[in-house]
Amino acid sequence: MRGAFGMAGLLIVVAIGMYIYRSQLTGPGDITQGTGNPRAAVDITSVKNDLLRMAQAERSYWAINAHYTSLEELQSIGDLVFDHTRGREGYSYTSTISDQTFTITATYSGPASGMPTVSIDQTMQIVEF
Numbered sequence: 001m002r003g004a005f006g007m008a009g010l011l012i013v014v015a016i017g018m019y020i021y022r023s024q025l026t027g028p029g030d031i032t033q034g035t036g037n038p039r040a041a042v043d044i045t046s047v048k049n050d051l052l053r054m055a056q057a058e059r060s061y062w063a064i065n066a067h068y069t070s071l072e073e074l075q076s077i078g079d080l081v082f083d084h085t086r087g088r089e090g091y092s093y094t095s096t097i098s099d100q101t102f103t104i105t106a107t108y109s110g111p112a113s114g115m116p117t118v119s120i121d122q123t124m125q126i127v128e129f
Contacts, residue, residue: 037112039089040112040115043088043090043115044115044116044118044128046088046089047088047091047106047118048118048126050082050088050093050106051106051118051119051120051126052120052126053080053082054071054080054082054093054095054104054120055102055104055120055121055122055124057074057080058074058097058102058104058122059122059124060079061074061079062122066099067099067100068097068098068099068100068101068102069097070095070097071093071095088106089110090108090109090111090112090115091108091109091110092106092109093105093106094107100122101121101122102122103119103120103121104119104120104121105118106118106119116128116129117129
């Protein structure tokens, strides 16, 4: 009987600890709460990694075909395995392509304020604005 009460007490303490951890670190729910939140830093880093992956796929395609192509085309031929329409916590991806240049932009449209727009081009330089 004492073992059962001990286990129940331990579970209650762990549940309370998890609740406090989640509410302090991630804020309420799964919504990014602005750039000061640790969750926002993770989201922005993830967006930058997505952009790098997309740009690398573009450059690989250019090396073989001597021109760039759309993200949809890269995805359809299997050079880019990524659902760019789903977004990353409020981010959506668009691309502007010509034969010799490309720019891929991640634009935030979620509920938080102050989240940056991030882009990358054929020089592989990530720019926040």
